[in-house]
Every structure is written in C-alpha cells, then in structure tokens.
Amino acid sequence: MNAIILSAAFGVMMMLCSFLLKNKGSLRHIASIALLILLVANIADTYGHTMFLINTHGMLLFNRFGMLFNSIAIGSTFVYVLLTGKEIEKTGTYVAEYFVLIFFVLCGVTLLSSYNNLLTLFLGIEIMSIPLYILTGSDKRNMKSNEAALKYFLMGAFSTGLMLMGIALTYGGTGTFNMEAVRTFPNIYKGLASFLEILGLLFLLVSMAFKVSAAPFHFWTPDVYDGAPSVFTSFMATIVKAAGFIAFIKLCAVRMNETSGVVNWQMIYAILIVATLLVGNITAVFQQSVKRMLAYSSIAQAGFMLFSLISLNDLAYEGILLYAAAYSLATIGIFAILVKMKDISLEGYNGLAKTQPALAATNMVFLLSLSGIPLTAGFFAKYYMLAAVLKTGTYTWLVIVGVLFAAVSVYYYFRVIQAMYFKEGNPQTEVITPSFKYGVIALAALIILLGIFPNLILNWLYF
Amino acid sequence: MIALLLILIPLFSGLITFFIKGEKDAKSWSLFASVLTLAVVFAGVFNLFDTAQSSYDAAWLSALGARFSIGLDGMGKMLCLLNAIAFPIVFGAVYNNDYKKPASFYGLMLLMQTGLMGVFLSTDCLLFYFFWELALIPAYFLCSTWGGEKRIQVTFKFFIYTFVGSLLMLVGILYVYFKTPDHSFALQSFYNAKLSTGEENFAFWLFFLAFAIKMPIFPLHTWQPDTYEQSPTAVTMILSGVMVKMGLFAAIRWLVPVFPHAALYYSHFIIILSVTGMLYASLIAIRQDDIKRMIAYSSIAHIGLMCAAIFSSEETGMQGVMIQMFNHGINVIGLWIVAEAIETQLGTRKFSELGGLARKAPALAILLVVMALANIALPLTNAFVGEFLMFNGLFRYNVWIAAIAGISIILAAVYTLNMIQKIFYGNTSIATENAKDIGMGTKIMLIVLVVIVVVLGVYPQPMMQLTNDTVQSVLIKFHL
Structure with a gap:
C-alpha cells in the first residue's frame, strides 16, 4: 500500500515543484530522493510496516511476489533516473512534468502488482498507460515523436477497449469481478465454464498480449519505441513492460487456469x-x-x-x-x-x-x-x-x-x-x-x- | 586447495594483466603466472600433498542444488597438466611477437586458461556449464581482435556454432537435472539419474551435439579450418591443443557415464560419422596449399579417431584416447609453433611460395621433422602408442571399420611428408632466399616439446597409470 499512495503523492509533489522551484537542475535530484524514499517505504511494507492501513475490500492483495516486483521496478527507475536524469531534462521545456508522469506510471505499476480484481487491473493498466502516451509525444517539435504518440494512443485505446469488453463478458459469465471468488464460489453456470467467460478471457488475453507486445499484436512496438525520445523508450521498454507481465501472469494463473479443462x-x-x-x-x-x-x-x-x-x-x-x-x-x-x-x-x-x-x-x-x-x-x-x-x-x-x-x-x-x-x-x-x-x-x-x-x-x- | 588454486591463479593473474601498462611487463607477468600454475599442477599430479587437497567444495546456489565443487581425477589431472604446459610454451614461443594492446591479449589468454581449467575440474554440472562458456568468450575476443583479414565473420561463425551447442547442452543439463533423485547438479547425482530409454536417447543428443561441435565431428566441423586459419597463431595453439579436448573430455565424463545405454545404442552411428570425417578431412588436407589449413584438417582427422575410440567401448581404445588427448595437444602445438615461426619470418604460409628452407634453417627443419613424424604416429614418438591402442580398440569393435579408418594413417603420411618436402627441400623461392634460423625462444620451446614427444613415445607407462582410474570407472558404466 505504501508504494501506491506514496508514488501518487510524490507525483503531485513534483507537480507543485514545477512552479515553485526556479532551478530546474535540482528537479532530478528531488525525483531521485523521492524514488529512494519510495523504495525504502516499499521494503518496509514488505516486512509489515504499512503506513497506510486502508480496507480495500479485497480489491487489492499484497503478497511477497508483488512487493518484490515493486522493489525491482522502483529500484530500476531509481537507476534509470540516476543515469539518464540529465537527458530527461534536455527532452523539452516541461521538465518537472516528465518526472510527474514517471511517478504516475509507477503508481500504475504498483497497482498492477497487487490487483485482485478485474477492475483494479483495468485501473492499473490505464494509470500506467496514459502518462506514457504523453511521454512518447514529449518531443513536441519532432514529427516522429508525434506520430509515435498518436499511434501508441490509438493502439492503446483499442486494446483498452478489448480489455473492457473482456472484463464485461467474463462478468457476464461468472458474476464477479473478483479474481479469487470464482474459485471458491461456483459461478452461475454451476461451476462450468461458460461461453461468455471463455470469450471474455480470450479478449483479455489479446489485450494483455497488446500491452506486452507479443506477436501478432506487436505492430505498434517498433514504431513507438523508435519514435519516442530515447530516454522514455528506455523506461517504456523495461519497467512498464515488466509490469505488464506481472499482471499477465497473475491473470493467467487465476482466471485462465480455472478454465483449463475447457480450453x-x-x-x-x-x-x-x-x-x-x-x-x-x-x-x-x-x-x-x-x-x-x-x-x-x-x-x-x-x-x-x-x-x-x-x-x-x-x-x-x-x-x-x-x-x-x-x-x-x-x-x-x-x-x-x-x-x-x-x-x-x-x-x-x-x-x-x-x-x-x-x-x-x-x-x-x-x-x-x-x-x-x-x-x-x-x-x-x-x-x-x-x-x-x-x-x-x-x-x-x-x-x-x-x-x-x-x-x-x-x-x-x-x-x-x-x-x-x-x-x-x-x-x-x-x-x-x-x-x-x-x-x-x-x-x-x-x-x-x-x-x-x-x-x-x-x-x-x-x- | 590445489584444485582451487588452479582456477584462482590464472583468474586473478589474468585480471591483473589487464591493468599492466608496459608490453614487456605484461609478457613476463603472464609467463610467470602460467609457470606458477604449472608448478601447482605438478604438485597435484605427483601428489606432493595429501589427496584431500585435490578437491574443493563450497556452497553456491543451494536453492537450485548447484555447488561450487571441483576435483581432480586421473583424466582431469592429465588434462590440467596439458593445459598448464601449453600456456607457458605458447607464451614463450610468441615472446618476440608484438601484439597491439598486449595487456588485453595476455589477460584474455589467462582468462581462457581459467575457463579450461574449470571445465576439467568441475564436478558440478552447472559449474561445468559456466566454465564451458567462460572458455569460449575470451577465445571469441582474442580471435576477433588479433586475427587475420576475415576474422570477424569467421570467429562469429565459430561462436554461433558453439553457442548453439552449449544452449542445447543447457537444455539437456536441465532435463537430466529434473530426473536426478535429489535434484542436484552433482556428478554423482547425474550418474544416478533415472531416465527411461526414450528420455536417455533424447538427452544424449542434446549433450552430444554440443560436444561434437566442439571436437569437431563431421559434419559439424565447418567452423574449424576457417577459425584456425584466421585466429592469431597463439590462440590457434590453445584452440586446437587444449580446447578441442574439452569436447572429448566432456564426452568421457558427462556423456558416456550419464547415458550409457544411449551411448551404446548410437555408438555405431557415431563411429561411422567419425571415420567418415577422418577420411574426408585427410583427403582435403592433401589438397591444401596453406600450412595452417593443412594442420587444421589433419587435426579433424585425429580428433575423429579419438571420438571413434571412445565409442568403441573397449578398454584399449579408451586408454589410447587418454594418452592421445595429451599427445595430440603437444604435437599440434609443436606444428603450430613451426607454422608461426615460418609465417612471422617469411610473411607467407603457402607451400607454393616456400621451398629449400632446410638449408637456411637447419634447426627448424630437424625439429619440424620430429613433430611431423609424431603427427603420422611413427613408432618411438608419443602418438604411436595412442594411435596403436585406439586402432586396437576399434579393431576389436569392428574389423572393417578399423580397416577403413586405417587408410587415414597412409593419408596422414602423404600430406605430412608432402608438407616437409615442399617447405624444406627443393629450390629456394623468393620468400625463403634470405631466411634465417629460428630464434632462441622458439627453439627452446620446440626442444621441450620434442623431448616430451620422445620420452612419452618410449615410456608411456606413467601417463597410462595416471588415467587408469578414469578408464576403469567409465568402462564399468558402459558395460552395466
């Protein structure tokens, strides 16, 4: 929980810095310190020191696996900002905003590592993706960057649409958004996998395959990665992609696994x-x-x-x-x-x-x-x-x-x-x-x- | 402790070499380090310390069942000895050569020695795989940086070839690992793995392909002549003298005892492949005009015989392989030193441009003739003992195959004597007109090799005793 709340809070903090701080050079130092705090807070969370005790009604589930992934993602982002912070500043004029967006992406990443409900999965994917569309187009004067951003946005929106449809269909088939509930309570078809559920899961599979750029749903990847400013390609191709996999593997381990008798x-x-x-x-x-x-x-x-x-x-x-x-x-x-x-x-x-x-x-x-x-x-x-x-x-x-x-x-x-x-x-x-x-x-x-x-x-x- | 030192000395001395500035210092330091390793190997081979010193075991990845465990058996001692002898000789023979960036050159050479030592020492399969690859990476950089004109493409082919083999072996290692009773990579667990006939046959090929590429066995040999030709000769000496032994060694330690039934089942096929390769390579060697390529093809023929002898599953054949692994290393390094001496002095390796060198360089001629006679396994040279035993084993396995393989002895005599004739006799050519005899360093190294050739040719008994325990333990597995 620490990581989700703190990353969102740090995002807002960086936003305030954008007009409160005159010296742009200090922004990346603030960002790296914030990332370090985030990392420490997440590790503390791993060992039970949660700062924010919020009842999520089973929408989120925190386990060692997700926590460790958070640490890896935050740690990698820390390394990323340390090594390429200067280049982030050079990309455009709105330096603070780039860091803001990075923190928001991290918020989505941490949500994805702990989702326990198809709705939180959707939320996580969206929180993670939308800042990326902006980061891709951050080199405003560059036509390739603009093209990449538009392409990414359209493809991303398309896959989001598929995901929503998939979620709706599986809801129709099982009567729940929850990840675990299907296993414990037989669905309305008395434990049998329904056509609706399978169709919904297929839609979900395709939309996740889009996100992790698995063939044959990879066509956006080369153009977007090539068109985006290199510093942000680095971020997209690593931390964001890995988070997509964490979400994917969880979905497969629970939902797909249950219907493996049919499909x-x-x-x-x-x-x-x-x-x-x-x-x-x-x-x-x-x-x-x-x-x-x-x-x-x-x-x-x-x-x-x-x-x-x-x-x-x-x-x-x-x-x-x-x-x-x-x-x-x-x-x-x-x-x-x-x-x-x-x-x-x-x-x-x-x-x-x-x-x-x-x-x-x-x-x-x-x-x-x-x-x-x-x-x-x-x-x-x-x-x-x-x-x-x-x-x-x-x-x-x-x-x-x-x-x-x-x-x-x-x-x-x-x-x-x-x-x-x-x-x-x-x-x-x-x-x-x-x-x-x-x-x-x-x-x-x-x-x-x-x-x-x-x-x-x-x-x-x-x- | 001895075993650990054999890895640590070349590793650390190699890493230190990278930071040495002067060329002279880098050369003498690496020569010193390799002699030190040799001294430690001698201590290990002659049991100067109690036997508990010859193995070392430490925790590494306990969750995976992999340990850092190394140890010396008879075959391991013999190959570590070869490895330790080869490096000082190579460093001595190329002492007068100038390499650009000498610190990196000698550093990478010592790292390669580390990898080779590790392969011969490890008794844990994952560790073995690590060292197997670790030996390859420095070789890749050495050949690509200091090699001939086409070095980049040729070395890359070599790398991809061996890397495909290693990856398949990795799959095989994992495949067997999940069948071991205690989920461990230890050698003994691999020997006790419970595999059905089908599984054994499948995993056998995953391992065998890796080793066959390394040896190399026909038809997987195509990387070898190009790589030997394009690499700097110092590296070629190690590649053909020591590194190809990795394939043979691994077949004896990790392949045959782990998959004895599959090895017996496929032995006929593999022996036929090896013998085909022997004849094929010998015939091509006759047509070569380049010393390096000729030695490369001749090396394929010799390795083919060793591989065939392993799979003949006869005691004499196996003993012959043991001796011959060592002897082939010594002989082929000797031939490369001669090739290197001729090339650096005269600037050409082509038979057609050489001739009459015996008058200009008598010492080189005499030493080369001894090495060449060892190459065709004349009695009184070391190779005679090994080849005789191997043919004996092959003969017991199948008379016809032995007879066909015997043709390669004649072919070997043809191309080797042809080489001597074209280089050393006849009229002098433009290239050899002003030739001088070889320098002191090369001469000493060749004399050392010739002494080993003759001594082991007359009295091979110690070498056979050294490796006897390995031969017996492998044969027991074979005939279970």
Missing part, C-alpha cells in the same frame, strides 16, 4: 511464444539502427518472459522476477549509453572501445546479459524460464525452439559488440562525466554479481 490455454501461449520469438528475433537481425534493434529485441525478450505463463510453478514466479530485473537493468544501461551517442546507427558505434573504453566495456556486459551468457544476470533469467517449463515435463520442444532463437539473438547483440571492439571508426559522443562512467560501471558490476548469485534478489521472496 487448452497452454497451446495458445505456446503459439504466442513461437510467434513472438520468431518475429522479434528475425526482424531484429535486419535492423541498422541500434534503437530500432532494441525495440525488436524487446519483443524477442517478451517471448522468453512468456515462458512463465506455460509453467506457472515456483520456478516461473522466481524466474519472471529475475528476468524483470536482469532485462530492465541491462536495457536501462544500454539506453543510457545510447542517448549519449550522436549517431545511433550501428556504424555510429564503430570504434567506441578506443575512444570510450569504459562505456564500451559496460555496454558489452549489458549486451552479454541480454543474450544470456553465463556470469551475467541474463543467463539465470533465461535459465529459470527454461527450467520452469522443463519442470512441468511437457512442452520440451518449446524449450528447444527457445534456445535456438536465443542463439539467433546473439547475432544482433554481438553486432554491436563487433562494431565497438573490432571495427575502426571515430564515434561522436556527448560529454561523458566521470559520475556517469562510475554509474554504468556500478550497474555492470551489479549485473555480473546477479549472474553469479541470483539469490541476492530471489531470497527477498522468502526471507
């Missing part, structure tokens, strides 16, 4: 996974712009996160959290370096190892983590995803398809490494301050640490 949901997920891995990986291979490559790679990574829907066992829950952390941290790092580059095409990275050895080395660690090489956090993220499916004993073929696509992903991630290390060039970067350098080095060290001891994160689930 073979796992087969539907398997088709989604193969399509997503195929589209994301194969298209990423052909990209010349690193930013657009990362957009497709985020689709490909989503394919891996979808593995958790098939297994839905303890390893899957641990795995999705680890994946969220590993993927978010690595992608934030890559984008932090990307926004410092003058030329974000693949050629723009040529020879970076010579001019900026620290940036090249850390970027390499981030890319190795995304491709899932051992000793990086990304390896254990993939490991858990594969292990969770293998533990179920079925869908072994899917795991093999998955690792083959993981090998494809090496191709495009390593092209960046090749450009940085083995090609000659004179890449232009913005001024790199020593504090930024130490920031990315610390982030890379964290990723390697998690790659050796993934329990550093997972122990929070149990202790």
Whole structure:
C-alpha cells in the first residue's frame, strides 16, 4: 500500500515543484530522493510496516511476489533516473512534468502488482498507460515523436477497449469481478465454464498480449519505441513492460487456469511464444539502427518472459522476477549509453572501445546479459524460464525452439559488440562525466554479481 | 586447495594483466603466472600433498542444488597438466611477437586458461556449464581482435556454432537435472539419474551435439579450418591443443557415464560419422596449399579417431584416447609453433611460395621433422602408442571399420611428408632466399616439446597409470 499512495503523492509533489522551484537542475535530484524514499517505504511494507492501513475490500492483495516486483521496478527507475536524469531534462521545456508522469506510471505499476480484481487491473493498466502516451509525444517539435504518440494512443485505446469488453463478458459469465471468488464460489453456470467467460478471457488475453507486445499484436512496438525520445523508450521498454507481465501472469494463473479443462490455454501461449520469438528475433537481425534493434529485441525478450505463463510453478514466479530485473537493468544501461551517442546507427558505434573504453566495456556486459551468457544476470533469467517449463515435463520442444532463437539473438547483440571492439571508426559522443562512467560501471558490476548469485534478489521472496 | 588454486591463479593473474601498462611487463607477468600454475599442477599430479587437497567444495546456489565443487581425477589431472604446459610454451614461443594492446591479449589468454581449467575440474554440472562458456568468450575476443583479414565473420561463425551447442547442452543439463533423485547438479547425482530409454536417447543428443561441435565431428566441423586459419597463431595453439579436448573430455565424463545405454545404442552411428570425417578431412588436407589449413584438417582427422575410440567401448581404445588427448595437444602445438615461426619470418604460409628452407634453417627443419613424424604416429614418438591402442580398440569393435579408418594413417603420411618436402627441400623461392634460423625462444620451446614427444613415445607407462582410474570407472558404466 505504501508504494501506491506514496508514488501518487510524490507525483503531485513534483507537480507543485514545477512552479515553485526556479532551478530546474535540482528537479532530478528531488525525483531521485523521492524514488529512494519510495523504495525504502516499499521494503518496509514488505516486512509489515504499512503506513497506510486502508480496507480495500479485497480489491487489492499484497503478497511477497508483488512487493518484490515493486522493489525491482522502483529500484530500476531509481537507476534509470540516476543515469539518464540529465537527458530527461534536455527532452523539452516541461521538465518537472516528465518526472510527474514517471511517478504516475509507477503508481500504475504498483497497482498492477497487487490487483485482485478485474477492475483494479483495468485501473492499473490505464494509470500506467496514459502518462506514457504523453511521454512518447514529449518531443513536441519532432514529427516522429508525434506520430509515435498518436499511434501508441490509438493502439492503446483499442486494446483498452478489448480489455473492457473482456472484463464485461467474463462478468457476464461468472458474476464477479473478483479474481479469487470464482474459485471458491461456483459461478452461475454451476461451476462450468461458460461461453461468455471463455470469450471474455480470450479478449483479455489479446489485450494483455497488446500491452506486452507479443506477436501478432506487436505492430505498434517498433514504431513507438523508435519514435519516442530515447530516454522514455528506455523506461517504456523495461519497467512498464515488466509490469505488464506481472499482471499477465497473475491473470493467467487465476482466471485462465480455472478454465483449463475447457480450453487448452497452454497451446495458445505456446503459439504466442513461437510467434513472438520468431518475429522479434528475425526482424531484429535486419535492423541498422541500434534503437530500432532494441525495440525488436524487446519483443524477442517478451517471448522468453512468456515462458512463465506455460509453467506457472515456483520456478516461473522466481524466474519472471529475475528476468524483470536482469532485462530492465541491462536495457536501462544500454539506453543510457545510447542517448549519449550522436549517431545511433550501428556504424555510429564503430570504434567506441578506443575512444570510450569504459562505456564500451559496460555496454558489452549489458549486451552479454541480454543474450544470456553465463556470469551475467541474463543467463539465470533465461535459465529459470527454461527450467520452469522443463519442470512441468511437457512442452520440451518449446524449450528447444527457445534456445535456438536465443542463439539467433546473439547475432544482433554481438553486432554491436563487433562494431565497438573490432571495427575502426571515430564515434561522436556527448560529454561523458566521470559520475556517469562510475554509474554504468556500478550497474555492470551489479549485473555480473546477479549472474553469479541470483539469490541476492530471489531470497527477498522468502526471507 | 590445489584444485582451487588452479582456477584462482590464472583468474586473478589474468585480471591483473589487464591493468599492466608496459608490453614487456605484461609478457613476463603472464609467463610467470602460467609457470606458477604449472608448478601447482605438478604438485597435484605427483601428489606432493595429501589427496584431500585435490578437491574443493563450497556452497553456491543451494536453492537450485548447484555447488561450487571441483576435483581432480586421473583424466582431469592429465588434462590440467596439458593445459598448464601449453600456456607457458605458447607464451614463450610468441615472446618476440608484438601484439597491439598486449595487456588485453595476455589477460584474455589467462582468462581462457581459467575457463579450461574449470571445465576439467568441475564436478558440478552447472559449474561445468559456466566454465564451458567462460572458455569460449575470451577465445571469441582474442580471435576477433588479433586475427587475420576475415576474422570477424569467421570467429562469429565459430561462436554461433558453439553457442548453439552449449544452449542445447543447457537444455539437456536441465532435463537430466529434473530426473536426478535429489535434484542436484552433482556428478554423482547425474550418474544416478533415472531416465527411461526414450528420455536417455533424447538427452544424449542434446549433450552430444554440443560436444561434437566442439571436437569437431563431421559434419559439424565447418567452423574449424576457417577459425584456425584466421585466429592469431597463439590462440590457434590453445584452440586446437587444449580446447578441442574439452569436447572429448566432456564426452568421457558427462556423456558416456550419464547415458550409457544411449551411448551404446548410437555408438555405431557415431563411429561411422567419425571415420567418415577422418577420411574426408585427410583427403582435403592433401589438397591444401596453406600450412595452417593443412594442420587444421589433419587435426579433424585425429580428433575423429579419438571420438571413434571412445565409442568403441573397449578398454584399449579408451586408454589410447587418454594418452592421445595429451599427445595430440603437444604435437599440434609443436606444428603450430613451426607454422608461426615460418609465417612471422617469411610473411607467407603457402607451400607454393616456400621451398629449400632446410638449408637456411637447419634447426627448424630437424625439429619440424620430429613433430611431423609424431603427427603420422611413427613408432618411438608419443602418438604411436595412442594411435596403436585406439586402432586396437576399434579393431576389436569392428574389423572393417578399423580397416577403413586405417587408410587415414597412409593419408596422414602423404600430406605430412608432402608438407616437409615442399617447405624444406627443393629450390629456394623468393620468400625463403634470405631466411634465417629460428630464434632462441622458439627453439627452446620446440626442444621441450620434442623431448616430451620422445620420452612419452618410449615410456608411456606413467601417463597410462595416471588415467587408469578414469578408464576403469567409465568402462564399468558402459558395460552395466
């Protein structure tokens, strides 16, 4: 509860700062301090120190899983603001508003990690999405940014519509919005799954697939991620996407799972996974712009996160959290370096190892983590995803398809490494301050640490 | 403790090397570190300390059932010895070469040694997988940074090939892990895993593909000649001398004992593949005009014989593999040193541009001839013992296959003697007119190798005793 209320409150606070504070440079410092407080408050909440005791009538359910995800999301946002805060300021004139919107997104994220009712799911998705539409269009003079914002808004509105219809239909089929109630009280069709419920769940599945950009509902992703200012793409592709997965996995674990006697949901997920891995990986291979490559790679990574829907066992829950952390941290790092580059095409990275050895080395660690090489956090993220499916004993073929696509992903991630290390060039970067350098080095060290001891994160689930 | 030191010394010395500024300092430091590792291996092999020192076990990921456990058995000792001998020899042989960014070069080399040591030492499957990959990453950077003209594409092919193999192996590891009685990655748990025939056959291929790519076995060998040709020779020496042994080693430790029935079931198919590869590679080697490519193909042929001998499931064959893993490492490194000496001095590796070198460089000629004779397994050289035992095993398995595989001995003589003739005899060419003999460092390293070749050729008994325990334990699994 702490995180939901405080993030909304900090959003309002930042709004007040926008006209009370003359010095815009101090805004990001205020934002990072607020994020730190938010993180501490959330960890306190995990151990039972709740500041706000509100009876939500079962609309929200707080558990370790959701709390840990909150910590990961807030922590990643903290790292994100520390590394790219300066670039956020440079995006436009309404600096404070950007931070406001980020806090509101976090409010939606924390709601999604604890929803226990289809209405709160809807609320969370909307609170999370609407600020993002604005952030996407924040570069007002740029036509691409405007186009992306409009596209994102239209597609988002469409998927929201589907979600509402889905919620209405399942309500018609079960007579409740509640997540848990269906299990305990047989629905009006006396425990049988009705046609309405199944149809509603299908609608919900499609709308969630939209949000996490699973193929074939991914078409908005490359354009939006490419058009939005790079700093905000970083935020959208990591924390927001991971939150979508947390909501998705919960929906599947409860609602879809109950009707698994009627519909073979796992087969539907398997088709989604193969399509997503195929589209994301194969298209990423052909990209010349690193930013657009990362957009497709985020689709490909989503394919891996979808593995958790098939297994839905303890390893899957641990795995999705680890994946969220590993993927978010690595992608934030890559984008932090990307926004410092003058030329974000693949050629723009040529020879970076010579001019900026620290940036090249850390970027390499981030890319190795995304491709899932051992000793990086990304390896254990993939490991858990594969292990969770293998533990179920079925869908072994899917795991093999998955690792083959993981090998494809090496191709495009390593092209960046090749450009940085083995090609000659004179890449232009913005001024790199020593504090930024130490920031990315610390982030890379964290990723390697998690790659050796993934329990550093997972122990929070149990202790 | 000994086992732990074998990993820690190269790891930390490698990391330190990255921060050394001067070229001379980086060279001498890495040479010193590799000699130190060699000293520790000697202590381990000759049991200077009590045997409790040769393994180490610590908690790592208790929730997953993975431990940081390493230990030395006979085969592990033998390969650690090879690994530890190879690096000082390579560093010594290339001591006079100038690499750009020497600190990174030597640092990555030592990290590669760490990975190789870890592979030979680990008795936990997840840890084994970690080191398996850890050996690959430095190799990728070494080849792509310091290699030849087409290095980037070629090395990338090598990387993707082996990475696909490793990922399939990871699936296999997890597959077996869920069938182990105590859900653990420990070697003994893997040996006790309860797999039905179908499951065993399936998981066998997931593992075997990874190892077959690494060895490499026909038809998965296509990355190998290009990579050997394009890599800097110092790295090629390690790749062909030590790294390909990872595949053979892993097959003996992690494949055959874990899936004995599947190994027996598919042995005929795999032996036929290996023998096909032997003949195929030998025939191509005859047609090569480049020293490096010729050695690369000859290496495929030798590895094919070793793989066939493993799956022949005969005691003599298995003993032959053990000895030959070590000997092939020594011999092939010797050949690469000669190739490197010729290339750095004369600027060409083509037979057609060389000739008459024996008159200009007599010491090199003599040393190369010994190495070449070892390559065709002449009696009194080390390779004779190994190849004889392996053919013996293959003969007991199937006479016809052994006879066909025997053709490759003749072919090996053809291409190796052809190489000697074209490089060292005949008229001098433009390239060799002003050739000088090899330098002191290269000479010493080659002499060391020649001594090992002859000593092990005359008296192979210690090596056989060292690895006998592994041979027996694997064969027991095979014939259950």
